Amino acid sequence: MDDFARRTTPPPAGALRRAAPALLGYAAVRAVGLVALALWSAARGASPHTLLAARWDSLWYTRVAALGYGYEVRLPNGDVHSNLAFFPLLPWLERLGAAVTPLSYADAGLAVATLASLAAAWGIFAVAEHVHDRRTGVCLVLVWAVLPVGIVQSMAYSESLFTALAAWSLYAVLTGRWVTAGVLASLAGLTRPVGAAVVAAVWVAAVTSFMDDRRAPRADGVPWMRRALGMLIAPLGAAGYVLWVGHRTGRGPLGYLDVQAGWRNGFDGGYAFARFIAGKFTSVPGALAGVGLIAGVAAIVWLYVVCVRQRQPLPLLVYTGVVTALALCASSYFGSKPRLLLPAFPLLLPLARALARVRPARSAVVLGGVALASAAYGAFWLNGSGPP
Template identity: 45%
Template sequence: MAQLPTRNTPDARGTAPSRRSPGGAARPGAAARITAAARRAWPALAAYAVARALGVAVILANSPKGLLDVLASRWDSAWYVLIAEEGYPATCARQGELCRYAFLPLYPTLIRGAAAVLPLSARAAAWVIAVLASVMAAWGVYAVAERVAGRRTAVIAVVMWGIVPHAVVQSMAYTETLFTALAAWALYAVLTRRWITAAVLAVFAGLTRPTGVAVVVMVVACALWELRPGPGREERPVARLLTAAAVAPLGWCCWFAWVALRAGHWDGYLRVQRRWGTTFDGGAYTLRHLAAVFGQRAISLDKAVIAATIGASVVLLVVCVLQRRPAPLLVYAVSMLVITLGTTGYFNSKARFLLTDFVLLLPLAAPLARARPAIAWTVLAGAALMSSGYGSYLLTVSNHSP
């Protein structure tokens, strides 16, 4: 694992953060730094908002249903809203007792809280939270990409994240945007050596999706790596590193323990997931379905896109490794890909799960950022139109949940 940059390492803009300016003035406070960061990120966030607004507009233009009926009332969205309204105790016809415990608690808790203090239904609150989280996620993607690849690449990466084939999920009442926001800012915290912040974000990520394990692994692995002995490492923040490594797993582990207590079995959560058809088999399930897709004479559009997304993700991960991307990004990207492709379950969800592995977009964003602006934005505009059309297909034509 490559050594993490220190606080005095020049960032992507070539300036080294310091606590005092050359004239001796104190470094700006947190509010000033956040404001400055927002000013740098606003072009990316504005372009992202336009891309997602286009996607939603195309969906609504092709659906007789209203916005919330299309984006906040179907598939997993309905489960999260139901949990927010009724809680977890319930029995399902297929999955049996404790079936709702497969859905982690942070998102439904936020929905319930927002619906309680705002004049919103639980369904509307779920969608508003997901949309706000998508903005924070896009900002987090920008912050990470700017740190490691520069501002222009960061802008392109954010737009690309907003127009990937399954980007429609970023406008639905799903947990992908909330999780991506937590993961991206946790990565940024590790890159800037804010270990306690990274650990707290990992806790919340572990309470959002099962793939929160990837964020936990990233934080713990990087913290422990920093603790390794070596020359010139006497000033390591040992206490903060140990605290981060100990705190980061608490969210996921506490939920695992709570479900075990409710189920009366130490592996209660794993049993609940098995009832939903989800286990870890090392990728055999994914390979079987890929072989079935490519072995058919007639392939549905969604299956073809999912298979292409999986193949592209593997290739892009290899490119990231060959390009020697920073260690935290590689640990997170590898962990996400292993979890996503190594588990059984609903094959159509694989591409949706990979939405959160935004690190894989960097090898595509970097060369596009070096192209002429007219060429880059023409390519992105065309991709946005195709993504919007495909998103409309997923929600208005396809019979499968994304």
């Protein structure tokens, strides 16, 4: 852990210049995705703006921004969908954006997502460059950009904001900036429930660093105090919101779990997901889908094993493991699992390293082809079932 913190990092003045190829490539991929969405939507008579900013979860976020918490929908089967399930940082930013600009809450959400996705791409590059090299950083950003569900990065959803905060918190941990890491982890905890993954990474890294210090004590006590302060700050965002929900619902610490239960969402170790996959094998088309799901899960597990074998820094392994476990082992909304895995960008490091070894022209052809396929899939997906 300390070996990574001691590595030379580029000076702030040159950081943007070094990241520019990654950011330009990322922006190009997102632009292709948006053009494909606009063309597909026009052919169907649909509004791409509505698909990006005024459907599914984005509606819930804008309602929180406009009206605050307290809105809920009671379904015929008795389930209660409460907007308390949605963490507050994105709605707060939407409200701020609408207050200081002429933008609506929905358009402010799109603006936040756009800026956050660029910040996420930069943070992902910074992590990969620090752990490996600049070329790997560029490749990792582009691989993340061309994921089949990459269009979510351009939606008024919280995935891009969370990934930005998580990536920069991890970078701060890797470079020994403990207070910064704690603050960013706390903000990530105000963005999505999976903020627990960032907190876990900060805590595990700090504890490991404390153990290293016991074997080789430092003369200066300031780093010890900064690590401790980072650990204290990291969980405040998530803990504060969960406790507030518990107070509002009158259920104490269990209040947020009750809210999630109203959405039929929870953590069951993957049992419901396994049953969902098994249920696919009742017909030939369903069996093909089931085989595809099994192959997808196997690929994710394989990538994580490769990450371990390649000796990724412990904070990245902890973060990725928690994000992946929470995504795959949630008990509902099985169609959401691909987008829930979007923040697990270190899973893609083995692919980025492989691409970094290939000639630039060849890797450009591969990434360009995948980007076009991803753009077409994203346009088809949002004009169809879309992300629940």
